[in-house]
Amino acid sequence: MKLRTILTLVGVAIAIALISLWMGQSAYTWFPPQASAESILVDNLFSFLVTLGTFIFLGVVGTLTYSILFQRAGKYDYSDGPHIEGNVKLEIIWTAIPFALVIWIAAYSYQIYDQMSILGPMEHAHHGAMMAVADAAEVHESQLEEVEQIQVLARQWSWEFRYGNGTGNGTGNVSSTELHLPNNRRIKLVLHSEDVLHGLYIPAFRVKQDVIPGRDIDFEFTPIREGKYRLRDSQYSGTYFAAMQTDVVVESPEAYQKWLADASIATPVVAYNRASNEYAKRDNANNLVTVIPAAPPVVNYSN
Template sequence: MQIPSAILTLVIGMVLALGGLWIGQNINLLPIDASANAPIYDELFKVLFTIGSILFIGIVGLLVFSLIRFRRRNGQIGDGVAIEGNLPLEIFWTAVPAVVVLFVGLYSYDIYDRMGGMVPLAHDHMGEAHEQQIWGGISSGSIESAAATNVLPVEVTAMQFAFLFHYPEGDITSGELHVPADRPITLRMEAKDVIHAFWVPEFRLKQDVIPGQPTQLSFTPTRTGRYPIVCAELCGPYHGGMRSTVVVESPEDWDSWYRDNAKAAPEDETLTIANA
């Protein structure tokens, strides 16, 4: 008994869909996640990996089937019979990719928005106010506004071929980025020469650092450890060696590192006058 082609196609489609879902949910090709927004990005990766697996297995399977089923027979000369005018097939291979591309585009936009990518575009005044609240208070000598939001501000300078990290609150300059776990971090980044990029794969973050145009990047580390910082923008002959490390520590360990490296604050003016 010959199985109808429609039923066979439906069964193969279900097997492909279930196989792609299993691959997308159970095979993880990403590094360990160490920031609050990493799981959001990983959601998108799993969806794209699932769709890609279905397409890859389906296309390769169809090619292998075609190579065997329609191979040249002994004594056969020339190409096979030309088949034209299959309107349902043309609609199918136009509609399915269109739906897939539309879904991926909308879902990617939603992930990008959830990660905060659209905030500077849609709410410039809010972004400026937030930046002024964090950095304005520090530059004027008062850190209460930044402390109230529990945001740790760090100034990042990128140059050929190194990253420098400056903590305005303690006037600390370091070649490594030390941050406490589970605390929001805001990086104000600027390049001194050419375009660089700040990339931490475990945080799922990558931001260009542009000369003369400070950029801001916010994240919350969630897992203690040492993670590589990589320049992901070709910046010169030693671009491959432009690396640093972000050290995520427990709040207690970070407080200890901060106290050991922070410069002593000037004495209170009133106390100085009283002692004079």
């Protein structure tokens, strides 16, 4: 192979690599703001996959384009191409490279999943994941061991959150339809469905977990950015599942404790429920049969 050809291929490979790295960095802007420690890990993995995928895509498309433009037969050339039995070296290369890439992606993905440690029963230590993003989140090490436990009840079609982890802080009777979380604290949600399969999904946190009937599922993550985010039901749970949304409010630990204290002395009220409201206003002219929404929850705080 001529030196000029080698230098050309090296130059093209470097150009493709630079474009791929740029695409990988651009991928960070395709998502909502990173609002949890887990979101940083997930975005890093996604950026890696975009970078690798872009490099492969441009390499394959570039090779095909070059072949079509410069290696095609003449206009009136109807002769057969050269008879090639095979190339052992080439077959080893195009088998080994994809195999190595798959192992690389699998190992990195498992490492990220292991660091996230979002499922309580897995018995993984979440300390490693938090230390990996401690600089970005500015989380003090003493805060990493504090876990706030919240019960999550999913039903057709509403979310209910009950606070208090048995620490005697006087907040055991607080309930709401809006999820409030202290910033920079490990959160443990105990998920329970009272009817069908639901899915807890917070895009800004990059976390999702199915809520399975008949099972209590421990689900952990760590908010790192104060603000208001959206929680959605990621599973089709019936007619009004699109209405099964609520806000997630991440606030300072002091503001969170104040909210708990204020909510604990508030008189429980029947929460507004969009599904029940739409069901009451339904058009009965077509005699459509649908599941009756569960009774709206009675909570201390309703959004």
